[in-house]
Amino acid sequence: MLLLFIIIYAVSLLYLAVAERFRHYAWLVGLQGWLLMGIALMQLGPGESWGAKIFVVAETLLCKGILVPYLLFRIIRNTKINRVSRKSMSAFVSILLSVAALVVSLSITRWVSDSQAGTLFFGVSLFGLLAGLLLITTRQRIFSHLVGFLIIENAVFLFSLAVGAELPMLVNIGILLDILMGVLMLGLFLSKIGDRLPNLDNEKLSSIKD
Amino acid sequence: MLINLLIISLVTVLFVTLSRKRVYVQFFAQIFFLVQVAFATWAVLNRGTTTLTYFTLDTLGVAYYVLMALVGWICCWQSSRYLDQESLRECKIYLVSLIALNVALTGVYFANDITVTWIFLEATTLAAAGLTYHRRTMRSLEATWKYIFVSSAGIAVAYLGILLLSTVSASGAAADLSYAALTQAIASGAGNPLYIKLAFLFILVGYSSKVEVFPFCTVGVDANHSAPTPASAFISSALVGGGFVAVFRVWKTMQGAAALASWTGHVLLLVGGLSLLMAAVYLGRTKNLKRLASYSTVENSGLMMLGLGIGGLGVWAAVLHSLAHTLIKGSFMLQISVVGKMYGSYKAARNGGYFRADPLGALVLVCCLIALIAMPPSVLFRTEYLILTGLLDKGLWWVFVPVALLLVAVIYWLCVKLLPLVSRPADLSRINREARNPLLSAVLLLLVLLTFAAGVWQAPELVRLVDTIVY
Numbered sequence: 001m002l003l004l005f006i007i008i009y010a011v012s013l014l015y016l017a018v019a020e021r022f023r024h025y026a027w028l029v030g031l032q033g034w035l036l037m038g039i040a041l042m043q044l045g046p047g048e049s050w051g052a053k054i055f056v057v058a059e060t061l062l063c064k065g066i067l068v069p070y071l072l073f074r075i076i077r078n079t080k081i082n083r084v085s086r087k088s089m090s091a092f093v094s095i096l097l098s099v100a101a102l103v104v105s106l107s108i109t110r111w112v113s114d115s116q117a118g119t120l121f122f123g124v125s126l127f128g129l130l131a132g133l134l135l136i137t138t139r140q141r142i143f144s145h146l147v148g149f150l151i152i153e154n155a156v157f158l159f160s161l162a163v164g165a166e167l168p169m170l171v172n173i174g175i176l177l178d179i180l181m182g183v184l185m186l187g188l189f190l191s192k193i194g195d196r197l198p199n200l201d202n203e204k205l206s207s208i209k210d
Numbered sequence: 211m212l213i214n215l216l217i218i219s220l221v222t223v224l225f226v227t228l229s230r231k232r233v234y235v236q237f238f239a240q241i242f243f244l245v246q247v248a249f250a251t252w253a254v255l256n257r258g259t260t261t262l263t264y265f266t267l268d269t270l271g272v273a274y275y276v277l278m279a280l281v282g283w284i285c286c287w288q289s290s291r292y293l294d295q296e297s298l299r300e301c302k303i304y305l306v307s308l309i310a311l312n313v314a315l316t317g318v319y320f321a322n323d324i325t326v327t328w329i330f331l332e333a334t335t336l337a338a339a340g341l342t343y344h345r346r347t348m349r350s351l352e353a354t355w356k357y358i359f360v361s362s363a364g365i366a367v368a369y370l371g372i373l374l375l376s377t378v379s380a381s382g383a384a385a386d387l388s389y390a391a392l393t394q395a396i397a398s399g400a401g402n403p404l405y406i407k408l409a410f411l412f413i414l415v416g417y418s419s420k421v422e423v424f425p426f427c428t429v430g431v432d433a434n435h436s437a438p439t440p441a442s443a444f445i446s447s448a449l450v451g452g453g454f455v456a457v458f459r460v461w462k463t464m465q466g467a468a469a470l471a472s473w474t475g476h477v478l479l480l481v482g483g484l485s486l487l488m489a490a491v492y493l494g495r496t497k498n499l500k501r502l503a504s505y506s507t508v509e510n511s512g513l514m515m516l517g518l519g520i521g522g523l524g525v526w527a528a529v530l531h532s533l534a535h536t537l538i539k540g541s542f543m544l545q546i547s548v549v550g551k552m553y554g555s556y557k558a559a560r561n562g563g564y565f566r567a568d569p570l571g572a573l574v575l576v577c578c579l580i581a582l583i584a585m586p587p588s589v590l591f592r593t594e595y596l597i598l599t600g601l602l603d604k605g606l607w608w609v610f611v612p613v614a615l616l617l618v619a620v621i622y623w624l625c626v627k628l629l630p631l632v633s634r635p636a637d638l639s640r641i642n643r644e645a646r647n648p649l650l651s652a653v654l655l656l657l658v659l660l661t662f663a664a665g666v667w668q669a670p671e672l673v674r675l676v677d678t679i680v681y
Contacts, residue, residue, distance in 0.1 A: 112404050129370065136363070142355075149359065152366050156373070163373050171376060171387070174325050177332055178369060181362050184336070188358065192351060205352045210496035 002042050003120070009035045009158070010102070010124050013131040016151065017098035018091045020084050025147045026072035032154045033064030043161045055172060060157075063179045068150060071186040075143065079194045089138045097138070101130035121162030128155025142205065146189060153182050212261045212320070215249050218242065219313045223306050232298055236290045239305040243283040246312065250279040264326045269678040271319040273533060274455055278319070278448040280657075281540035282312050288544050288650055289440040292551060300344065307340030308441060311449070318452040323388045324372055324463075327456050328365070331420055334449060335361040341441040342433045353429075353436035360429040361419045368416020374409035377401055389459050397466025406464065407473050413460050414481060421453030422446070422504075423511045424484035431492075431504040434543075439550055442500055443543030446507045447536045454514060454532045461518055471521070478519030479609055485512030490616040493623035499546050499556040502627055503539065506582055509620050510535045510590075513597055516613065520600040527596035530676050534581075534589045534661050541654040542578035545571055549631070551645035558627045562634030567641045570651040572632045577658040579628050583621040589665035 012028050012035070019025055037060035044053060076082060089097075109123035128151055135148030160175055222242040229235045253272045260266045286308065293301055314337050317330030335358060343354040372387070378401035379387055396406060419426035430450075434442040461478070464470040489509035496502055510531065517528025546556070548571050553561045565572040584590040594617070601610040664672055 112402070112408075129367075145359065149363055149366070152363060156366050156370050159370060160373050163376050171325055171373070174329055174369060174372070177329055178362075178366055181332060181335070181365070185358055185362060188355070193355060196348065196351060205355060207349050207352055210492055210498070210501060 002039060005035050005039050005042075006120055006124050009039075010127060013124075013128055013151070014095070014098055014102070016131060016135065016147075017094040020091065022076050022082050022084070022143055022147075023073075025144070026069050026076060029072060029147060029150050029154075030065060030069030032151075033060055033066070033068060036154060036157055037061045037065055039158070040161055059172070059176055059179060063176075063183065064154065064157075067183060068179075068186065071183065071190060072147070075186070075190050075194055078190065079143075081141070081143070084139060084141060084144060094134075094138065097134055098131060101134060102127050105130060118162045121158060125155045125159035125162060128152070128158060131155075142189070142193065146185060149185065150182055153178055211249065211252060211256070212265055212316075215245070215316065216313065218245050219309055223309055226302055226305050226309070229302075230298075232301060235298065235302055235305060239286050239290075239309065240283075242309050242312075243279070243286045246279040247283055250276045260322065264323050265317070265320040266322040267320060268322075269675065270455060270458070270529075273675060273679065274319045274448075274451045274536070275316065277451065277533065277536045277540075278312065278315055281447050281536065282308070282444060284540070284544060284650070284653060285440045285444045288443075288547055288647065289438065291645075291647060292438060292440050292547055303340060304344050304438065304441070307337050307344075308444065311337035311341065311444065313337075315448055315452045319455055322390065323386065324375065324392065324460065325387050327459065328368060328372055331368075331417065331452070331456055332362075332365050334420065334452060335365065338433060338437075338445055338449060341437045341445070343436075344438055344441070345436065350436040353432040357419075357429045357433045360426050364416040364419045364426050366416070368413045371409040371412030371416060374405045374412065375401075377405050389463055392463040393466060396463055396470065399467065403467070403469060406467075406470055410460065410464060410470075410474050411477060414457060414477060417453050417456050418481070419453075420449060421457055421511050421514075422450050422485075422507050423515055424481050424488055427485060427488065427508045427511070431501060431508065434504040434507075435498065435500050439500060439543060439547030439556075442504070443540050443547065446504060446543055447540035450507055450511060450539070451532060451536045454511070457515075458518070458529070475519045475521055478515045479606070480519075482512045482515030482517075482519055483609060483613060485509070485515065486613060486616045486620075488512075490619040490623070493620055493627075496627075497558055499549065499558050499628075499631070500543075502558060502624070503543050503546060506542075506620070506624060507535075507539055509617075510539070510582075513594060516609075517593070517597045517600070520597065520604055520606070522600065523596050524600040526676055526680050527593040527600070529679050530664075530672075531590060531593035531597075533676075534593070534664065537657050537661055538578060538581045538588075538590070541574065541657050542582065545574045545578065545651065545654055548645060548647050548650065549575070552641050552643065554642065558631060561631050561636065563636030563638055563641070565632045567638055567643055568646045568651070570648050570655070571646060574651050574654045574658065575628065575632060577655060577662070579624060581658055581661055583624055584617075587662045587665040589661045592665055 009032060012031055016028055037057060040056045040060055105123050105127035108126060109119055132148045132151035136145045157175055222238050225238040226235050253267050253275055257267055257269060257272055293304060311334060314330050314333035318327055321327040321330060339354050339358050342357055343350050376387060378392060378395045419429050422430040434446055461474055464474050485508050489505045489512060493505045514528045514532050517524040550556050581588040581590060584594045
């Protein structure tokens with residue numbers, strides 16, 4: 001079951017490369033939130049305290065699985081922009097880059113594989129990090145950049161599961177803070193940027209020059 | 211005591227928020243900064259104390275805290291003059307953000323656990339964003355968005371590094387993620403060296419927007435550009451100091467293992483060199499005084515990374531450089547805030563006649579310029595000399611040559627763009643001479659002269675202070 005969840009997670013990252021509508025981005029981010037909740041609960045095991053389980057569910061399901069996708073859909077509704085910019089890279093080149101990122105991640109994972117961090121978790125979270133960075137660098141609209149950041153956050157969360165459940169509570173609090181930062185960015189986007197930049201192109205955010 | 215400071219901060223924020231008159235808002239903010247100065251004195255007298263488990267008042271933290279309290283208080287004082295045209299609401303948001311940044315930086319300076327440092331650095335992003343978005347223009351929105359976005363992405367990458375470091379803890383060699391436990395565990399050979407190397411790389415990249423070095427330094431420059439100048443003074447001195455403290459503590463945990471020490475050294479040399487290159491190129495391009503000062507911060511932070519990368523005396527020089535830079539850059543930026551208020555613009559090419567308009571202020575600017583370009587008697591001359599000779603001693607002449615050339619370029623651009631402001635003839639009737647602040651200039655001059663004194667006189671207390679931090 002755990003393997004299935006991780007594979008679906010990796011496929012969702014590949015699908016991000018070809019998705020052309022922001023609605024699909026929001027769905028995929030939501031799906032990843034639910035998958036992360038499943039993976040985290042399985043990693044915690046039956047012996048874990050209820051407090052730890054509730055904390056993880058609050059982190060993943062409420063924030064990543066419900067709140068973040070809800071805010072993304074609200075931004076899409078408010079800005080009325082649904083398509084990834086036409087000037088961005090074609091879907092074919094994107095998927096090629098994404099597959100290359102997957103191959104690079106798996107190669108690095110083979111090279112650095114270690115008993116202290118689950119190899120599969122490490123590889124997929126590294127792929128998530130690269131997929132997020134690709135989204136930020138190859139897409140033109142700021143909304144894509146925001147989704148890229150959320151994908152990186154999810155990758156960091158997955159990696160935190162890779163290094164073991166015996167991590168200090170502080171690490172979990174750190175992850176929660178990271179998620180809150182993402183929510184705050186969504187709020188800023190919703191309340192400030194969406195109103196001022198009708199087509200959400202990053203070209204409009206390049207007035208600061210030397 | 212730290213909890214008392216937090217309570218006082220919250221109470222001050224409450225009073226600042228609820229006050230209905232500008233004078234009360236500024237009064238309560240000043241009270242906060244005065245309490246901070248008092249706490250700094252207490253921290254000096256109680257060095258070595260651990261409080262609330264995760265905070266230790268060690269020499270490194272206390273030294274930066276004292277500097278932050280001093281610069282913060284002066285920033286708050288100048289802010290009240292600088293923001294005299296702003297609405298009460300804007301003034302409140304500005305001061306609350308400044309207090310929040312102070313509190314977050316206090317956490318960064320004193321944290322004895324890598325995760326706690328990270329949490330407070332993340333908090334600095336929020337507080338600094340409040341200052342950057344102060345003007346609420348399209349330009350400040352752009353700077354704020356970029357700052358939050360890049361800093362958060364960087365901080366997420368840094369977190370990945372912390373998670374990699376936590377494998378040392380998970381292996382059972384370190385009981386927690388405190389710097390002391392990590393140092394001991396890494397020195398004993400615990401953990402996968404490759405993970406630890408990657409961890410350092412990720413953490414350095416993640417923190418680069420705070421310490422203003424390659425690769426994410428540009429967001430810091432944009433934030434400085436958009437924030438009100440007294441806040442820029444605080445960001446480019448205290449916040450950069452916070453970034454340095456965070457990087458220094460992580461770097462220090464890895465010095466017990468020879469292979470890791472060598473790796474971190476090479477990474478820091480590369481980052482330092484590239485930061486210097488960026489600073490030299492962009493100093494030539496920029497026409498704005500605030501950006502000029504910000505790129506000078508990138509140059510100085512690059513030199514600090516080079517110092518750490520060299521090791522030995524280079525580390526000593528890097529720490530002293532960072533401490534002195536906090537005072538010099540704070541003073542420089544604050545004096546620039548007076549220039550901006552007088553001329554109504556920060557365009558370097560458009561303004562002139564500053565020496566005639568404000569002789570004391572011009573003297574501060576010239577002294578800051580001498581200090582920043584590391585001319586004797588600047589203390590930065592001493593530190594840069596140590597860093598450059600350190601490069602030659604290590605046989606790194608292939609680093610020395612480009613670094614020396616880039617430093618010449620930096621000196622040239624700073625002089626070419628700043629000196630005309632002081633000496634070029636200009637129509638003084640256009641200048642708002644009421645905006646002068648001779649008392650502020652006198653205090654700033656005193657601070658810069660203090661750094662000059664440290665440059666010519668090797669005070670045993672100062673040497674002992676840096677020794678304690680480094681060794």
